[in-house]
Amino acid sequence: MERSHDSSPGGQLRTAGLKRTPGRLRVLGALQEARQPLSHADLERVLTTDAHQGLDRVTLYRVLDSLVAGGLALKAVDAHGVYRYSAADARQRHEGHLHFRCVDCGGVFCLDELPPPPPKLPNGFRLEAVGLDVSGVCAKCDLKGHPKSDEDSSDR
Amino acid sequence: MERSHDSSPGGQLRTAGLKRTPGRLRVLGALQEARQPLSHADLERVLTTDAHQGLDRVTLYRVLDSLVAGGLALKAVDAHGVYRYSAADARQRHEGHLHFRCVDCGGVFCLDELPPPPPKLPNGFRLEAVGLDVSGVCAKCDLKGHPKSDEDSSDR
DNA sequence: TCGACAATGCAACCGTGTTGCATTGGGTCT
DNA sequence: AGACCCAATGCAACACGGTTGCATTGTCGA
Ligand SMILES: [Mn+2]
Ligand SMILES: [Mn+2]
Ligand SMILES: [Zn+2]
Ligand SMILES: [Zn+2]
Numbered sequence: 001m002e003r004s005h006d007s008s009p010g011g012q013l014r015t016a017g018l019k020r021t022p023g024r025l026r027v028l029g030a031l032q033e034a035r036q037p038l039s040h041a042d043l044e045r046v047l048t049t050d051a052h053q054g055l056d057r058v059t060l061y062r063v064l065d066s067l068v069a070g071g072l073a074l075k076a077v078d079a080h081g082v083y084r085y086s087a088a089d090a091r092q093r094h095e096g097h098l099h100f101r102c103v104d105c106g107g108v109f110c111l112d113e114l115p116p117p118p119p120k121l122p123n124g125f126r127l128e129a130v131g132l133d134v135s136g137v138c139a140k141c142d143l144k145g146h147p148k149s150d151e152d153s154s155d156r
Numbered sequence: 157m158e159r160s161h162d163s164s165p166g167g168q169l170r171t172a173g174l175k176r177t178p179g180r181l182r183v184l185g186a187l188q189e190a191r192q193p194l195s196h197a198d199l200e201r202v203l204t205t206d207a208h209q210g211l212d213r214v215t216l217y218r219v220l221d222s223l224v225a226g227g228l229a230l231k232a233v234d235a236h237g238v239y240r241y242s243a244a245d246a247r248q249r250h251e252g253h254l255h256f257r258c259v260d261c262g263g264v265f266c267l268d269e270l271p272p273p274p275p276k277l278p279n280g281f282r283l284e285a286v287g288l289d290v291s292g293v294c295a296k297c298d299l300k301g302h303p304k305s306d307e308d309s310s311d312r
Numbered sequence: 313t314c315g316a317c318a319a320t321g322c323a324a325c326c327g328t329g330t331t332g333c334a335t336t337g338g339g340t341c342t
Numbered sequence: 343a344g345a346c347c348c349a350a351t352g353c354a355a356c357a358c359g360g361t362t363g364c365a366t367t368g369t370c371g372a
Contacts, residue, residue, distance in 0.1 A: 019337095019338055019339075019349065019350070020338075020339090021337085021338075021349095021350065021351085023350085023351080024350090039328095040328075040329080041327085041328085055351085055352095056351065056352050056353075057328095057329090057352095057353095058329090058330080058331090058351085058352075058353080059350075059351055059352065061328095061329065061330080062350075062351080063350090063351095066350090077233055077234075077235060077236070077237045078233075079233060080233070081233045081237035081238060081239065081328090081359085081360095082237065082327090082328070083237065083328085083329085098275055100275075100277060100281065109278070109281075111275055111276075111277070111278075112276075113275040113276060116272040116288065119254055119256075119267055119269040119290055120267075120268075120269060121256060121267070121292070122265070122267075122295065123295065124294075124295025124296075124298055124299075125256065125265075125292060125293070125294055125295055125298070126292045126293045126298050127290070127291075127292040128291055128292035128293065129289070129290075129291050129292065130288070130289070130290050130291075131288070131289040131291075132272065132286070132287070132288050132289075133285070133286070133287040133288075133289065134275055134283070134285075134286050135283075135284055135285050135286075135287075136277070136281060136282045136283040136284035136285065137281070137282045137284065138280075138281055139278065139279065139280025139281055140280075142280055142281070142282050175318065175319070175368090175369055175370075176369080176370090177318095177319065177320085177368080177369075179319080179320080180319090195359095196359075196360080197358095197359085211320085211321090212320065212321050212322075213321095213322095213359095213360090214320085214321075214322080214323095214360090214361080214362090215319075215320050215321065217359095217360065217361080218319075218320080219319090219320095222319090237328085237329095237359090238358095238359070239359085239360085
């Protein structure tokens, strides 16, 4: 039985014109399960189970490249300068509202607020993206003590 | 002659409680001259002249850390995952309006538009920063040919 | 002027991401 | 099913940004 519009990982790969390999299936599945964008390192961890051993480092990078090229995944830099990947369709479900990122625990929370209207640009300028980064400390992390003058404001 | 509120690099270092060393003076000066945020590599280039040889790589990183810690410089990740630094007071002059970043040439342009109002947060959440990232292609880069289906959309 | 302690230089290291190349394996055609 | 082609994989080596440890130098206050 074969549906022409298959929304399973396999069908999505076929639709995108990508070969359906074990690695791509597992990575795409992991991205769709994930509740936040995952880094390469995250994916190596989540793909290494008792059952399967993880992909080769380089292969994972190339799998991610192919998913991005095929429009099945999105790639963005996080606050530490590391690329994070998310399933494209998962991203669509978070298009109509803003998000808050906790700088302490890294958690991402959906807000009940609309994205800002696109700004007016000078003549000849072409707008491609408007990203609003709302960040701070979430309720749980705010309770767990903020030792007056936060000594541990280290990055990377 | 010594003013208590000295806005020169030397005075700013003193006010911030940082030792006034040649490296810090030159780096802070370079950041204040700069018209865009500079990366570590940018600074190595701009600090290496016929007159002076550049600081040691590691020292430059530590100088930048100290300026950030002292509140004299700001640190942010660019689209390629590289840290860029700007003088804090230079940044203040760009607080009342938005900016547009060209993803092609990297240029930053001031927009005649106000920052968005801070969003409402769930109870217990503490807002620390709201960053609006407006990006696309500037007028000059848009002219210089976009070969229909942009083959060169490579990152990093 | 002297001494304490911060800042520097140098070497070694780490994590992320890339490139080259030989080998494997998916998809397709017969 | 079998054969073929080229994309996908694994492995080694590399590039680059950024960090750590430690001995030496220099700032600044006593
Ligand atoms: Mn959401
Ligand atoms: Mn401006
Ligand atoms: Zn949190
Ligand atoms: Zn441009």
